[in-house]
Structures are given as structure tokens and as C-alpha cells.
Amino acid sequence: MLSTYAFIGIFTVAAITFPLLPLIISAIIRPNRPSEVKLSTYECGLEAIGEIWVQFKVQYYLYALAFVIFDIETVFLYPWAVAYGQLGLFALIEMGIFLMILTVGLVYAWKKGALEWI
Amino acid sequence: MYESLWVMIIHSVLLALAALTGFAYLTLMERKILARMQHRVGPNKAGPRGFLQPLADAVKLMFKEDIMPADADRWVYTLAPILATIPAVIIFAVIPLGKDFVFFGERVTLTFANIDIGLLYLLAVTSIGVYGITLAGWASNNKYSMLGGVRSAAQMISYELAFGLTVLVPVMLTAWHNPSGDGLGSLNLTTMVDAQAGTYLGFIPRWFIFTPTGWLAFIVFLIAATAEVTRAPFDLVEAEQELVGGYATEYSSMKFALFFMAEYMKLIAMSALAATFFLGGWRFPGLENIGGNWGALISFIVMLVKIIFFLFLSIWVRATFPRIRYDRLMDFGWKRLLPVSLATMAATAVFVVLVDQL
Numbered sequence: 382m383l384s385t386y387a388f389i390g391i392f393t394v395a396a397i398t399f400p401l402l403p404l405i406i407s408a409i410i411r412p413n414r415p416s417e418v419k420l421s422t423y424e425c426g427l428e429a430i431g432e433i434w435v436q437f438k439v440q441y442y443l444y445a446l447a448f449v450i451f452d453i454e455t456v457f458l459y460p461w462a463v464a465y466g467q468l469g470l471f472a473l474i475e476m477g478i479f480l481m482i483l484t485v486g487l488v489y490a491w492k493k494g495a496l497e498w499i
Numbered sequence: 500m501y502e503s504l505w506v507m508i509i510h511s512v513l514l515a516l517a518a519l520t521g522f523a524y525l526t527l528m529e530r531k532i533l534a535r536m537q538h539r540v541g542p543n544k545a546g547p548r549g550f551l552q553p554l555a556d557a558v559k560l561m562f563k564e565d566i567m568p569a570d571a572d573r574w575v576y577t578l579a580p581i582l583a584t585i586p587a588v589i590i591f592a593v594i595p596l597g598k599d600f601v602f603f604g605e606r607v608t609l610t611f612a613n614i615d616i617g618l619l620y621l622l623a624v625t626s627i628g629v630y631g632i633t634l635a636g637w638a639s640n641n642k643y644s645m646l647g648g649v650r651s652a653a654q655m656i657s658y659e660l661a662f663g664l665t666v667l668v669p670v671m672l673t674a675w676h677n678p679s680g681d682g683l684g685s686l687n688l689t690t691m692v693d694a695q696a697g698t699y700l701g702f703i704p705r706w707f708i709f710t711p712t713g714w715l716a717f718i719v720f721l722i723a724a725t726a727e728v729t730r731a732p733f734d735l736v737e738a739e740q741e742l743v744g745g746y747a748t749e750y751s752s753m754k755f756a757l758f759f760m761a762e763y764m765k766l767i768a769m770s771a772l773a774a775t776f777f778l779g780g781w782r783f784p785g786l787e788n789i790g791g792n793w794g795a796l797i798s799f800i801v802m803l804v805k806i807i808f809f810l811f812l813s814i815w816v817r818a819t820f821p822r823i824r825y826d827r828l829m830d831f832g833w834k835r836l837l838p839v840s841l842a843t844m845a846a847t848a849v850f851v852v853l854v855d856q857l
Binding site for chain 2: 384385386387388389391392393394395396397399400401403404406407408410411412413414415417419420421422423424429433434437441444445447448451452455458459462463464465466467469470473476477480484487491496497498
């Protein structure tokens, strides 16, 4: 069993060298002639106005919060789904109640306007 | 199972190279098919029928000057394309691509990492993928990039929910079909493929797409996967007409190529996953019981044909549908796809229990 996990480790190392190698090769062979205009931020040819690293609307983070709730729900569902074939009707009813509570949560977020992109 | 460290290293290098070749020729395939669909010829100058075009592109991109904006965050800017590529490559470790070959007494496996938590690994790795793009958008210090990064984060987490819920359907159906007969589901992708062996009534393959709820899960999965890899019509992240290049606006040379690589490799991986979860992976009735090296070769070709089918579908969709508006994209993910995937999951649960009771 250990060797399959070791494979993932080795493959990850291969995957790390994978983008690094072309980057290094290209760093050696490509030309490099920077100028002030070339290094300026692109904004349709005009000079960039204002800050980019600004505070964001809280509305945006509501999505992230809703995501965390539902993602944890999904994580709960995985072991349930694996054992499901053996648990039968009892597990179905129990999970039905669990899903109902979460659906109420989704409907609540929906009605409160947390899912409106502005 | 691997006998020695060297076997593992050779396998991992081969898999990485296969993924790279797949990516290179997917770009050519996409350009060719898109061109044909728009009554153009497509690349045909480099090599016979443009066959060497990917190679020419790679060489060209290597020789291009790398321009890093003076205002950018240097370290994060460099790190972002690497962070985007790594998860896209390591997804492939757990996807079973076929049966095992035996050459001169040495086993060459196409089930690279047969781990019991395969599905969890997949979800974890696909989730990491969002960091590369988001950080690229942030580090570029460009308004277009920033908007692209912000959009990508929101889009990927929204569609990950539907994605995560629909892959529960194959897990539950595995419990119903399990070859060992213990009625347990599995997060192991090889077990899932094994559960789809054989036929109903002698001619319908027992693939999960042919189950009463499986087809619905399959459709939701395809939509969610398309949004996950930010392909058209969900490519709001890099929408050229409104965001110039989105998160990749300030990127050039090899770093730009790495973002492309990540996106296309994720597309290949998602196609392979769709085939594994719903179309029986490398199994095809009549061809799956052939033994030996020929059987292994056929199983790999079957898997390849299924992957190419999904890739073609994705290109076809790209050529057909216009991009949707961003607020509608979020609405669609949260208010349509999420309830539908919850309902599909619940329906599958009811179905599995009903079949058990009867």
C-alpha cells in the first residue's frame, strides 16, 4: 500500500520539475531588454490610474462563506455514501433530515440575497 | 504496487511526458477542429498537415522575452504559473487508464496510484488549482488581471459544490454494483471502473450513465467540470472581449504557456474523469475480458477514445455557445446546478435503497 502513496510523492516531484524546467531553459535562451514603457502596467495604452489592491465588497465573501458550509456538508456525505449500501433505509432517512436542514440554509441565503452577484 | 524505486520513477516520468504530449496535441486538435467548424483550414504549415505546430509553438514561446511589470509582486508573479501547473499534472496519478502490461517479466501498470481515497485526492487537488489563477490575478497588479482572478475564485468554488455532489452518485452506484458483493461504495477509482463491468440484458453496458439517475448526474458533472476548468462558455476568467486576457494579461513567454498547459491538462483530466465515473473507464463490453498485452493495449485505446470523445465535445461546445454573463453564471451555479445536484444525489440514494428492498 505504501508504494502507491510513494508513487504520488515521486510524481509530485516530477510535476514540480515539470514547469520549472521550461522556465529555466527559457530564462537562459530568451532575450531580455526591458524598458520603462515595456514594464508599465497594461491599461489600454493609458497610464494606470488608482490602486488595484483594494478592499473588496463583503458581498463577495458571502459566497466564500456559503461555499465553506456546503463543502463541509459534501465532506460529511462522502463516508455516508461509501457505507450507504450496507446501512440501507435508516441512513437514507437520517441523511434526508441532514440534507433538509442544509436546504433550508440554502433557501435562507437565497432569500436574504446572499447569492446575488453585484 | 511497484517493485522498486526506479520502476516508480520511470512510471512517473512516463506519465508526465504522456500528459505533456496529450496537452500539446490537444491544442492542435482544438485549433484544427475550431477552424473546420468556422470554415477555415487551421494550422497547416508546420510539418505535414500542421502536425509539428505544437512543437513550433513551444520553441517560439521559449524564445520570447519575459516581461514582468514593474509594479507586480515579483515572487507571487513567478510562483503563480507553477502553482497552477502542478495540481493540473498530479491529478493524473489516480486515474486508471487501462490494464497492466507485462514486458519481459516486468509489470507496466496504467493504474498509476491505486489508492483507496482516490476521489478525495481528486477533489483536494482540483481545489488547489484555483490558487494559481487567483494569485496570478492578484500579483500582476493590473485591473483586468485582478478582475479575472476574483472571478476565477468565485466561479471555481461555486461549481465545485455541484461537482463534489455529483461525484457522490458514482460512489453510491458503486455500492449498488460492487463486484465484491459486500454492498460497500468506494472512493477508489479502480473499484468504480470494476463496478461498471458487464452488461444489462446482454447488450447495454453496465456503465453508470445507463442507470436511472446516472445520466442526470453525468450532465451536471459535464457542466460543472466545464466551469471548473474555465472552458467556454464559462471562460469568464479570461474573457478576451471584456478583460483583455483576464488573469494572464500581464504574462508572457513560458509563464503564459504554463497557464495554458494547466488549463488544457485539467481539461484532459476532467474528460478522463467523466469517462471513469460514468462511461466505464477503460471497459467496453466484449473487449474488457481480453487478457495479456493485447488486452491491455485495447483497454488503453478504449480509454483514449472516450477521452477524445469528451475533448471533442468540449471543443464543439466552445464553437457553438456564446459566453454567458457573469451574474448569470453565478446564479446558474448556485440556484440551478446546486439544487439539481442535491436532488440527483437524493434520488440516487432512494433508488439504491429501493433496489435493495425489492
